[in-house]
Amino acid sequence: MGSLDGKLAIVTGANSGMGMATVEALADEGAKVVMLCRSEKRGKDALAKLLEKNERQLELMLCDLGDFDSIRSFAAKVKEKYKKIDILVNNAGFIALDRQVTKEGLEMQFGINHIGHFLLTTELAELMGEGSRIVNVASGAHKVGKIHFDDINLTKGFNVVKAYSQSKLANVLFTRELAGRLRDKGITVNCCHPGAVATNMGVNRETGFGKTITRMLRPFFQTPAQGARTAIFLATDESVKDISGEYFYKCKPAKSSKRSKDPELAKKLYALSEKLTGRNAE
Numbered sequence: 001m002g003s004l005d006g007k008l009a010i011v012t013g014a015n016s017g018m019g020m021a022t023v024e025a026l027a028d029e030g031a032k033v034v035m036l037c038r039s040e041k042r043g044k045d046a047l048a049k050l051l052e053k054n055e056r057q058l059e060l061m062l063c064d065l066g067d068f069d070s071i072r073s074f075a076a077k078v079k080e081k082y083k084k085i086d087i088l089v090n091n092a093g094f095i096a097l098d099r100q101v102t103k104e105g106l107e108m109q110f111g112i113n114h115i116g117h118f119l120l121t122t123e124l125a126e127l128m129g130e131g132s133r134i135v136n137v138a139s140g141a142h143k144v145g146k147i148h149f150d151d152i153n154l155t156k157g158f159n160v161v162k163a164y165s166q167s168k169l170a171n172v173l174f175t176r177e178l179a180g181r182l183r184d185k186g187i188t189v190n191c192c193h194p195g196a197v198a199t200n201m202g203v204n205r206e207t208g209f210g211k212t213i214t215r216m217l218r219p220f221f222q223t224p225a226q227g228a229r230t231a232i233f234l235a236t237d238e239s240v241k242d243i244s245g246e247y248f249y250k251c252k253p254a255k256s257s258k259r260s261k262d263p264e265l266a267k268k269l270y271a272l273s274e275k276l277t278g279r280n281a282e
């Protein structure tokens with residue numbers, strides 16, 4: 001018997017790093033876990049690995065968070081199959097040194113890390129209710145971030161720090177604004193910084209570029225299972241069941257940037273996200 005028996009969880013970016021570790025932990029507590037992955041091959045490989053030793057209730061469902069049609073079709077399939085989502089862990093993340101764009105032409109880090117998750121979450125919120133929890137995996141990198149409303153897709157002066165920190169600040173601002181909007185429904189929304197974790201973050205999936213650096217840094221970094229602890233804690237722990245709109249690090253509330261606490265900024269970003277996705281969660 002696990003504490004999550006009968007519960008349904010969805011984890012994005014479930015085939016790698018902390019996403020995979022989160023799937024493992026939630027499934028081992030008895031939850032059925034839908035693994036949102038963009039690549040069928042990487043998803044199937046991860047699924048096979050997760051089923052090697054233990055019996056776990058897992059379902060692989062494909063979705064590219066950089067493609068609105070793919071997100072809408074994923075959400076439609078979930079709504080067709082399930083009645084209630086208890087846990088949504090928005091973990092998937094993308095970082096790249098060069099400027100790339102999503103199918104809709106959004107700068108890719110903002111497009112996947114924030115907008116993709118915004119659309120997914122607002123679509124899936126319909127299936128959430130009293131006691132459901134949303135966890136956004138943000139980053140301490142949000143502290144150097146700004147939301148560049150005048151050039152949200154960073155067409156001028158792109159650099160990786162500017163792009164990644166903007167996307168991660170957006171994760172924290174979205175957490176705060178959504179928490180307020182979903183409070184009456186009994187749904188909590190929190191976010192976290194996992195710390196420095198040795199994963200596939202920054203590794204080019206086609207060329208493998210970046211793998212050597214990650215391998216070299218491994219002894220100094222946390223393992224994915226360690227890094228995933230705060231997200232798992234927020235998704236499951238009884239002590240945080242009534243806490244919403246907060247930023248956590250090492251399973252404790254932590255200080256986030258001044259900008260990330262600006263309610264006007266959070267509203268402005270939410271309005272822009274609605275406009276970009278044509279979506280309204282209420």
Ligand SMILES: NC(=O)c1ccc[n+]([C@@H]2O[C@H](COP(=O)([O-])OP(=O)(O)OC[C@H]3O[C@@H](n4cnc5c(N)ncnc54)[C@H](OP(=O)(O)O)[C@@H]3O)[C@@H](O)[C@H]2O)c1
Pocket residue numbers: 012013014015016017018019036037038039042063064065066090091092093094112137138139140193194195196197198199200201202205
């Ligand atoms: N590692 C760190 O030190 C660190 C620090 C602070 C915050 N974080 C955050 O932690 C989260 C997890 O990252 P990680 O470190 O575990 O990295 P990871 O091993 O690279 O995993 C990232 C996951 O996101 C998926 N993903 C990327 N783009 C996607 C898309 N368009 N649609 C669907 N899934 C997509 C990846 O799928 P593919 O494998 O198919 O590419 C992968 O499963 C991220 O949000 C990251 O920003 C990480």
